[in-house]
Amino acid sequence: MTRYLVRRIAFALFLVVAVSSASLVLARLAPGDYVTESLGAQAPRETIERERARFGLDKSIGAQYRAWLAAAVRLDFGSSMQYGRPVRDLIPERAANTAVLAVTALLVATFIGLPLGVVTGSRPDSLFAHAIRSVSLVLLSMPPLLTSLFLVFVAARTGWFPIAGMRSPGAPPEGALVDLLRHLVLPTMALGAPLAAMLERLQSQAMSEVVGEPFVMATLARGVPRARVVWRDALKAALRPIAAVYGLIVGTLLSGSFAVEVISAWPGLGTLMLGALRTRDVYLVAGCAGAGALFLAFGTLVSDIALAFVDPRASDTSHEQAAGA
Amino acid sequence: MSRRLGLVIVAFAVAAAIGAPAVAPHGITDHFGLLLNAPPTLPRLVDDQGSLHAPFIYPWRRLSQLEQRYEEDRSVRIPLAWFSGGHLVRSSNETAAPLLLLGADSFGRDVFARLAFGARLSLGLAITAALGAMLLGAIFGTIAGYYGGTLDDLLMRTTDFVMVLPAMYVALALRSVLPLVLTATQVFGLLAAIFAVVGAPFIARGVRAIVRSEKQLEYAAAAQALGASDLRLLARHLLPAARGFLAVQMTLLVPAFIVAEATLSYVGLGFPDQLASWGTMLHDASTNIRVFADFPWLLSPAAAMFLVVLGLNLVLQDSRSPADTRRGANASLLG
Numbered sequence: 290m291t292r293y294l295v296r297r298i299a300f301a302l303f304l305v306v307a308v309s310s311a312s313l314v315l316a317r318l319a320p321g322d323y324v325t326e327s328l329g330a331q332a333p334r335e336t337i338e339r340e341r342a343r344f345g346l347d348k349s350i351g352a353q354y355r356a357w358l359a360a361a362v363r364l365d366f367g368s369s370m371q372y373g374r375p376v377r378d379l380i381p382e383r384a385a386n387t388a389v390l391a392v393t394a395l396l397v398a399t400f401i402g403l404p405l406g407v408v409t410g411s412r413p414d415s416l417f418a419h420a421i422r423s424v425s426l427v428l429l430s431m432p433p434l435l436t437s438l439f440l441v442f443v444a445a446r447t448g449w450f451p452i453a454g455m456r457s458p459g460a461p462p463e464g465a466l467v468d469l470l471r472h473l474v475l476p477t478m479a480l481g482a483p484l485a486a487m488l489e490r491l492q493s494q495a496m497s498e499v500v501g502e503p504f505v506m507a508t509l510a511r512g513v514p515r516a517r518v519v520w521r522d523a524l525k526a527a528l529r530p531i532a533a534v535y536g537l538i539v540g541t542l543l544s545g546s547f548a549v550e551v552i553s554a555w556p557g558l559g560t561l562m563l564g565a566l567r568t569r570d571v572y573l574v575a576g577c578a579g580a581g582a583l584f585l586a587f588g589t590l591v592s593d594i595a596l597a598f599v600d601p602r603a604s605d606t607s608h609e610q611a612a613g614a
Numbered sequence: 615m616s617r618r619l620g621l622v623i624v625a626f627a628v629a630a631a632i633g634a635p636a637v638a639p640h641g642i643t644d645h646f647g648l649l650l651n652a653p654p655t656l657p658r659l660v661d662d663q664g665s666l667h668a669p670f671i672y673p674w675r676r677l678s679q680l681e682q683r684y685e686e687d688r689s690v691r692i693p694l695a696w697f698s699g700g701h702l703v704r705s706s707n708e709t710a711a712p713l714l715l716l717g718a719d720s721f722g723r724d725v726f727a728r729l730a731f732g733a734r735l736s737l738g739l740a741i742t743a744a745l746g747a748m749l750l751g752a753i754f755g756t757i758a759g760y761y762g763g764t765l766d767d768l769l770m771r772t773t774d775f776v777m778v779l780p781a782m783y784v785a786l787a788l789r790s791v792l793p794l795v796l797t798a799t800q801v802f803g804l805l806a807a808i809f810a811v812v813g814a815p816f817i818a819r820g821v822r823a824i825v826r827s828e829k830q831l832e833y834a835a836a837a838q839a840l841g842a843s844d845l846r847l848l849a850r851h852l853l854p855a856a857r858g859f860l861a862v863q864m865t866l867l868v869p870a871f872i873v874a875e876a877t878l879s880y881v882g883l884g885f886p887d888q889l890a891s892w893g894t895m896l897h898d899a900s901t902n903i904r905v906f907a908d909f910p911w912l913l914s915p916a917a918a919m920f921l922v923v924l925g926l927n928l929v930l931q932d933s934r935s936p937a938d939t940r941r942g943a944n945a946s947l948l949g
Contacts, residue, residue, distance in 0.1 A: 308779075312787055319791045426931070430924035432873045434880070438896070438916045445906035452906070537777060544782035548877050552900075562783070563881055566790040578787070585778055 297593070301586030309579030313357060316566065316574040317350050323370040323569045344370050346571075357572070366579075367572030371564065376576035379561070384580045386455060387557035390549070391542045391584075393477045398484035403531070405485075406492025410527070411500050411519045413493075421489065428486035433545035437479035437552040450474045453554040476549045483545070484538070491534060495527040502526070525599065532596040539588030543581060620928025627922045631733035638727035639704035639713045642890040645722040646712055649674060651682045651902075651909050654717040655705075662688055669694045673711030682908075717911035719895075720902050728890040729914055735798075735891035737922070739806055740871035744864050746810030751817020752860070756848055758818065759825030770822065773815035781812045785874060789883045801885050805878065809871045817863055824856045865930045869923040876919060892919055 324332075324340045341347045345356060345367075357367055366376040409418040431439065444452040451457065451472050456465070499505065500523055508518050547559035554560070562577035564570075630637050646652070655671045670693045672686040694713065695706040705713040715726040758769040776784075788808045796804065828834060829852060837847050872892070878884035879893025880900065887894055892915035899905045899912035906913075 315787055315791045320793050426927055427924065430869075430920055430927050432869075432923070434873055434877050435916050435920055438913060442906045442910065442913065540778050540780040543780035547780075547782045547786070548880075551877075551881055563786070566786065567794075567882075574787075578783070581780065581783060585780070589778060 297590050301583070301590065304586045305579050305582045308582035309361075309575040310354070310358070312578035313571055313575035314350060314354060316569060316571040317353065319569060321569055322346050323571070326567075326569050327370075357575070366576045369565070369570055369573040369576075371568050371570045371573065376572050379573065380558075380576050380580050383556060383558050383561045383577075384584070386555065387543075387546055387550070387559065388584070390473070390476050390480065390555060390557060391546050393473060394481035394484060394546075395538070395542060397477055397481040398488055401481075402485035402488030403492050406489040407496055407519065407524055407527070409489065410493035410496025411523065413497055418493075422493075425486040425489050428482050429490065432483055432548070433480050434548040434552070436482050437476065437549045440475050440479050441552060444475055455556055476553045476555050479549045479553065480542070480545050484542070488531065491531055492527065495530045496523065499523045499527040528599045529596070532592060532599050535592035535595060536589040539585055539592070542588075543584060616928050617931060620925040620931075623921055623925030624929065627733055627737065627918070627925070630730045631737050633702075634727075634730040634734055636700060636702050638724065638730040639701050639708075639715075640724040640727045642723065642728050642731045643888070644724065644727070646714075646718060646724075647722050648676060649684075649712070649714070649718045650722045651720055651904075651912075652684050652714060652718040652722070653909075654911055655711070655714045657694060657713075657715075661691060667691065667693070671705060671711060671713060673707075716914045717909070719898060719912055725895075725911055725914055728895055729892070729918055732890040732892045732895055732915060733918070735802070735885060735889065736872055736875055736893065736919075737868075739802055739809075739875050739891075740868045742802075743806040743809035743871045744813065744867040746806055747813030747867055748817055748860055748864060750810055750814035751863075752821050752853065752856070754814065755818035755821025755856075756825050756853060759822035760829060760844070760848060760852070762826075766822070769818070773818050776812070776815045777819075781870075782874065782877060784812055785809065785878065786881075786883065789878060794883070795886070798885060798889050805875060805884065809874060813867050813870070816867075817860070820859050820863065821853075821856050824859060825852050828852050828855045862930065865926045869926050872919055872922065876915070892916075 322341070323344060324337055324346060328337060328340065338347070345353055348356065360367065364377065366380075368375050369379055372379055405421050409421050412418055428436075441452050444450050452475065455469065455472050457468050457472075500519070504526075505518060505523050508522055509515065513522075543559075546557065547563075549555060550557045550559040551563065558577055558580060562574065562581075565573035565577060652674050655674065657669045657671055658667075659669060660666055661670075670691045672688055673690060673692055674684040675687040677683045677685050690711075692711045693706050694703050696703050698704060698706075703713065705711050712724070714724055716729060717725050719725055719728070754769055754773075758766040785805075785808050789804070792804060825848075829847075834847065834851060837851055842850075875884055875891065876893035876896055879891055880897050882897060884893050884897075885891045887897065895915040896913070899909075899915075902909065902912065
């Protein structure tokens, strides 16, 4: 187990370094840089030269990368050109906002999607199962981009919840949590609803397969109550394929969160990275990408541990290779 | 039943895209300066007196230029003109009362026409990119599955790596490396290439698994014993086994790419604004703060996207094998 963890952490480090390095180099290769984007092409030559030197943009890509990497080892990720603040201070705040959004959405999706999937998978012909399946199909056809547009539309028409942002300006500090929760409703639903539908479908499929297996029949024959068989024995077996999928969901969640953040003006990592990419703020781009990679590595690690928990066979090497990377 | 409904929806969208010049009453840049943000004109059969007529419309009368509020002018009936001037249907008096089935946008352009022409770009891009992803995926998947060994390990490690990355960010980062302003053709090619690369690993994994298990079967051994070359064995015997899998993945990739184009264009990194794609239309709508409260017809590209994706999901219903999901080789996870 220790060896396994060490290897996973090594991979996480590799992922973060590779992704942030690649995005730094890519952003640097892009035509134009922060100075020309912000000052415009008409700016005097000396000003441009001076600003470039200030940001380290006058060096070659290789030299700039080496300087950045050497500083990054000491946890100094450079300064954002746009904000004039160290990337290290800028990222955690925005990353936390994305994490709040993503984790809430994942929890909502899990607590709605999985139980419904168990019900529809174990009694596929009931009226309830048909209704849920139809709703799932509709939600599956609405990726976060569409759900967030739709919910903003509903919110703008009805005024039930705030349509954008994370906090109301001038809200009293004692009501801050309630205010945050009210702002969280829309983006969470937008991100969580399609995910809940996907989890419901997957769980339902897994469940309907497990319910047909001999061990379920045998347990039922021994007189164990149906509800108990479904919710304890069959569910545990059916969780395996779902747990395997969670590792890939983290990426889906981050992608979806990008669309939601842009549309509902949620101040997260996605909007920060978009701004950084547009202004060619290379150190901030690298920082955002690195933070995203960290999320990803952490998410896949947690899901692998969860997989090992529901399926002890998964900790042997062959499975690790299939689920890992 | 629902499967057929899905086919009908998808067929309608494709037909509208192909026949856009005939289906749409106007071009994508025709604008009606007096009808900025005008609501949809409703084709009617019955007038205010309750008498029946051939389909007609009432023209819009502007109540307030500043607030862009309009009212139907019930005093004049404008009959619709069928099959005139190369268009399926338009108003018989285009200058005074154009037929705006889904209203007009902030520039007074016909939203329905832009939607139909936009389907060409949006669907065309998604289908091209999906075909590219299948081609790449099939090539790498077969190589990995057929030859095995180190090459297989290397390829599968790479696909694992690309698959965990959030597809949207990869596309975003790759897109923003290139100049912000590109021509439409360049954007089309570029986005198709980026999407194909991001989608290919999902295909490659599935194809690899299929090729690997098929090549152990007797018929493959028989073909080999008869002296079939590797290439022949792959192209004639092993790849056809993956046909069903590829068809399912195609219907999963297309919706993912439609939405990806819309997201990129929405944030201004997709097609140039003056073109009509479903994404640029949403981008235009997003710059109008009154869109949600007062001009909801500007969101019709979102509705169109929903219908097409729903149609594809209906077609796909139950044909997706759980085994593919378990392998993690499923493009439905492509975020």
